[in-house]
Amino acid sequence: MSREYTPKVITANHLMLGDAIWLTEDDTWSRDIARAELLTDEAHADMRMLFAKGQPQIAVGPYLAEAEQGALGPVPVHLREVFRTRGPSNRDHGKQVDGAI
Amino acid sequence: MYHYSDFDEAFVRTRVDQFRDQVARRIDGSLTEDEFKPLRLMNGLYLQLHAYMLRVAIPYGTLNSRQMRQLALIAARWDKGYGHFTTRQNIQFNWPKLADVPDILDALADVDMHAIQTSGNTIRNVTADHFAGAAADEIADPRPFAELLRQWSTDHPEFQFLPRKFKIAITGAAADRAVIAAHDIGLQVIERDGALGFRVLVGGGLGRTPMIGKVVHDFLPQSDLLPYIEAIVSVWNLLGRRDNKYKARIKITVHEHGIDEIARLAEQRFSEIRPGFSGVDQQVLRDIEAQFAAPDFETKPMDCFHAAYDADPVFRSWVDINVSAHKRDDHAIVSISLKKPGATPGDATAAQMDVMAALAEGFGHDELRISHEQNVILPHVARADLPAIHAALKDADLASANIGLISDIIACPGMDYCALATARSIPVAQEIATRFEELKLEHEVGPLKIKISGCINACGHHHVGHIGILGLDRAGVENYQITLGGDGTEDAVIGTRAGPGFAYDEIVPAIERLIQAYLGLREDASETFLQTYRRTGIAPFKAALYPEKENARAA
Numbered sequence: 172m173s174r175e176y177t178p179k180v181i182t183a184n185h186l187m188l189g190d191a192i193w194l195t196e197d198d199t200w201s202r203d204i205a206r207a208e209l210l211t212d213e214a215h216a217d218m219r220m221l222f223a224k225g226q227p228q229i230a231v232g233p234y235l236a237e238a239e240q241g242a243l244g245p246v247p248v249h250l251r252e253v254f255r256t257r258g259p260s261n262r263d264h265g266k267q268v269d270g271a272i
Numbered sequence: 273m274y275h276y277s278d279f280d281e282a283f284v285r286t287r288v289d290q291f292r293d294q295v296a297r298r299i300d301g302s303l304t305e306d307e308f309k310p311l312r313l314m315n316g317l318y319l320q321l322h323a324y325m326l327r328v329a330i331p332y333g334t335l336n337s338r339q340m341r342q343l344a345l346i347a348a349r350w351d352k353g354y355g356h357f358t359t360r361q362n363i364q365f366n367w368p369k370l371a372d373v374p375d376i377l378d379a380l381a382d383v384d385m386h387a388i389q390t391s392g393n394t395i396r397n398v399t400a401d402h403f404a405g406a407a408a409d410e411i412a413d414p415r416p417f418a419e420l421l422r423q424w425s426t427d428h429p430e431f432q433f434l435p436r437k438f439k440i441a442i443t444g445a446a447a448d449r450a451v452i453a454a455h456d457i458g459l460q461v462i463e464r465d466g467a468l469g470f471r472v473l474v475g476g477g478l479g480r481t482p483m484i485g486k487v488v489h490d491f492l493p494q495s496d497l498l499p500y501i502e503a504i505v506s507v508w509n510l511l512g513r514r515d516n517k518y519k520a521r522i523k524i525t526v527h528e529h530g531i532d533e534i535a536r537l538a539e540q541r542f543s544e545i546r547p548g549f550s551g552v553d554q555q556v557l558r559d560i561e562a563q564f565a566a567p568d569f570e571t572k573p574m575d576c577f578h579a580a581y582d583a584d585p586v587f588r589s590w591v592d593i594n595v596s597a598h599k600r601d602d603h604a605i606v607s608i609s610l611k612k613p614g615a616t617p618g619d620a621t622a623a624q625m626d627v628m629a630a631l632a633e634g635f636g637h638d639e640l641r642i643s644h645e646q647n648v649i650l651p652h653v654a655r656a657d658l659p660a661i662h663a664a665l666k667d668a669d670l671a672s673a674n675i676g677l678i679s680d681i682i683a684c685p686g687m688d689y690c691a692l693a694t695a696r697s698i699p700v701a702q703e704i705a706t707r708f709e710e711l712k713l714e715h716e717v718g719p720l721k722i723k724i725s726g727c728i729n730a731c732g733h734h735h736v737g738h739i740g741i742l743g744l745d746r747a748g749v750e751n752y753q754i755t756l757g758g759d760g761t762e763d764a765v766i767g768t769r770a771g772p773g774f775a776y777d778e779i780v781p782a783i784e785r786l787i788q789a790y791l792g793l794r795e796d797a798s799e800t801f802l803q804t805y806r807r808t809g810i811a812p813f814k815a816a817l818y819p820e821k822e823n824a825r826a827a
Contacts, residue, residue: 186299187370189324231305231319249748251687255321259688261616261698264352264367265322 179216180207180238180245181223182255183230190266191255192230193245194223200230202266204256205244210235273334273639274419274563276384283427284381287388291315292374299371314394316387317373320691326365326373327390328380332400332418332442333361333642337629340640342383344625350376355625357610357618359682359731360439361399361642362390366689388426393434395425395505401443401450402643405564406605406651408597412461412468414444416561417497420553424498431505435512436520438505439477446762451644453485453764454478454736456522457501468494474504474534475526478730482766483523486531488538496542499549503541507534567637569600572656580659587662589715590673595658598651606636606650606661607643609672609680613705616698617683618646627668635661644733645682647675678713678720678787679705682733686726686743687750695743695750696776697726703780708787717787720801721760736760738802739786740767741779752779754786756813757805768810770817782817789816 181194182204192200193207201207210216216235223233237248247253258265276284291311298308312318316327328343335343343363347355350372351365358364368376380386389396398418405413421440425431431438442459443450452458458473470492476485492500504522511529513519519528526534580587596605608628611617620628628648632640635657641649653661665671674680681704684690686697701724708714723737727744734740740755751773758767774782787801793812794804805813 184319189319189368189370190322227305228299228301250745250750251321251693254687258322259366259698260696261688261702262352 176211176213176216177237178239178245179210179235180204181210181216181219181233182207182236182252183223183233186227186229186231189231194219194230194233198222200226203244204238204247204252205241207238207245209238209240209245273336273415274331274384274560280384280423281381284384284386284388287315287386288374288377288381291377295370295374310392312373313391314388315373315377316390317368317370318391318691320366320689321687322689323367324370324373325689326368326376326387327358328363328365328385328387329390329397330361330363330385330642331422332398332404332415333402333644334400334404334415335640335642336638337633337640339383339385340625340629340632342379342385344622344629346376346379347625348622354619354621356616356685357620357642357646357648359618359644359646359684359733360397361402361644362397363642364685366685393436393438395421395428395431395434395438395440398422398425399439399441399450399455399644401445401448402641402645402649403449403596403605403651404444404641405566406598406603407445407447407449408599409447410445410599411463412444413564414442414459414461416557416564417459417461417470418442419560419564420498420557421501423556424502424553430502431509434505434509435514436517438508438522440501448760448762448764449643451733451736451760451764452476453762454482454733454760455485457504458485459497462491464491470494470497472500472504475523475531476764477521477523478733478735479521480518480728480730481521481523481527482730482735483527484764484766485523486526488531488535495551495554496546498553499546500538500542502545503538504534506541506545507537511537567639567652569603569652570654571602572654574602574656577655577658580662584659586671586673587659590662590671591658593673593677594675602655604653604655604658606653606658607675608648608650608665608670609674610647610670611674611680611705612669612672613674613679613709614702617681617701620648624668624670627664627670631661631664645680647680674714676719676721677715678708678717678722680721681705682721682723682737684725684727684731686724686732690726692729693726693743694728694745695726695752697724697732697741697743700724700741700743700752700776700779704783707780707784711784713787713791716797717791718797718800720787722783723758733760734758735766736764737767738805739783741783744773746773750776752776752782754782754817756786756810757802759802770810770814772818785816785819786813789813 472489473485636650683701725732755767
């Protein structure tokens with residue numbers, strides 16, 4: 172039996188602004204991880220990565236990042252990914268103030 | 273200071289035009305990211321956690337007021353109103369938008385600046401003693417040599433695809449303020465029989481395999497500088513481990529082949545290429561040196577300085593701590609601290625940059641320096657002007673009297689910005705500085721260098737901190753290792769790891785225990801932390817860091 176797939180989201184940096192974006196179910200990119208598509212099947216995740224890599228005019232360096240289902244949608248697991256959802260801790264800049272547009 | 277020649281100007285403008293075209297082609301889809309990435313990195317443009325980051329070179333850490341004002345303008349117009357001065361005397365802008373970067377590079381070119389070779393496997397910005405040209409203990413101003421190296425290394429066709437990055441630092445004084453022993457090549461200007469030359473170190477570096485540089489030449493004649501450095505880089509360019517990026521730096525090459533073999537190969541290569549250096553480089557050097565002539569110092573009455581020094585304890589403390597000896601007794605070197613307790617080490621707002629530029633223009637012969645310790649220096653000020661300078665700095669929130677003390681912490685951007693980081697470093701620096709301010713212990717503790725890196729690459733120089741802190745990721749949680757007894761001066765030593773790491777909320781209390789241990793151990797107030805450590809060894813400090821272990825042993 173295959174091992175259970177650890178849920179993931181696809182994330183990248185936006186070409187023009189450089190900030191973190193996440194791939195949604197309807198083939199768009201969101202600045203809010205809660206709107207991301209949570210991938211729970213490896214084969215489907217591979218298909219979605221192919222789609223993400225085909226969007227070079229929006230998404231730079233797409234990759235799969237571990238995530239969990241939260242109350243409002245996917246939430247990050249790793250600390251680094253947590254930082255990408257909000258911005259630096261020393262200044263009120265980034266998504267924590269600009270909002271996840 | 274150096275002003276661009278027509279050649280420099282044309283070269284930099286051409287590069288900006290090329291990059292403008294490359295950005296346009298990336299945006300319209302003609303270039304893929306794989307094609308574009310090396311091009312943007314050649315121009316200092318990184319992609320970090322939250323945004324692009326532009327690293328601008330500040331050659332040998334020297335700026336004039338016009339350049340500092342332009343950095344302020346860039347911060348205000350195209351970024352979020354501040355910039356971050358780095359441990360390699362550069363400045364980083366954390367929030368540029370891709371489409372704006374060509375305009376930013378044009379604005380830099382307007383003031384003889386660029387971001388070329390601030391990334392990639394090239395020869396990076398040559399760093400220098402931030403007191404160069406001003407220090408009382410200096411043999412010669414190292415910056416003309418640094419500028420010669422900059423011109424030689426910029427776009428040098430042989431060295432655009434090196435095995436890895438390559439960093440050169442130079443000092444003109446015996447007291448090493450440029451950490452030359454932790455560079456791929458470290459140069460110290462020395463004098464022998466009335467002639468200037470260089471002591472050349474090779475193979476130093478921090479990162480995952482920290483090494484102190486080894487002497488490859490104990491007196492290199494001045495006129496042999498370029499061919500000899502070219503010979504070393506050339507030898508490494510062939511021998512360097514391109515198969516493994518963790519073994520690609522020259523420190524590993526020196527370690528694997530031995531310093532004697534590297535010296536032999538460098539001599540051999542040197543003898544081949546030396547005839548090609550016809551003396552044009554020395555002519556160029558003389559032209560450069562003329563541009564670094566000492567300013568016309570003015571003698572001013574010192575009464576108001578003495579009066580302020582006697583009357584104002586805040587001013588007195590600032591002078592005692594932040595002001596260093598200048599080669600002229602009636603002048604001084606001012607270190608402006610970018611380390612106000614609680615602030616981000618190395619950050620300056622656009623308004624603060626403008627204030628520092630105005631001070632340089634009004635009182636400092638138009639010169640500013642950036643130190644690798646992430647502070648700003650006014651290298652040439654009359655002592656008579658110190659009260660006015662201090663007053664202006666107070667108004668700009670730049671008057672912290674803490675240079676060389678516990679809150680004058682070097683910290684890399686860490687996980688708050690950097691894509692490579694494994695842990696935060698800025699908040700750790702902020703909390704240590706704030707904690708010791710609350711305890712009012714900073715002056716009691718005296719000279720102490722804490723250096724923090726948020727990953728193994730060691731941009732925060734933690735190995736050469738008296739107390740070094742390295743932030744790592746342990747199973748998804750930040751964990752901080754402490755090293756003790758490091759030293760980045762002429763007596764360079766790599767610190768020793770104290771033991772297991774500490775969680776984020778344990779690191780500040782751990783540092784506090786170390787400091788309390790030092791205060792209990794020192795023979796008297798004149799014995800510094802490093803001196804005490806060297807006298808007692810690591811054991812009592814380990815005992816303070818890990819009291820549970822000590823208790824278990826006692827039980």
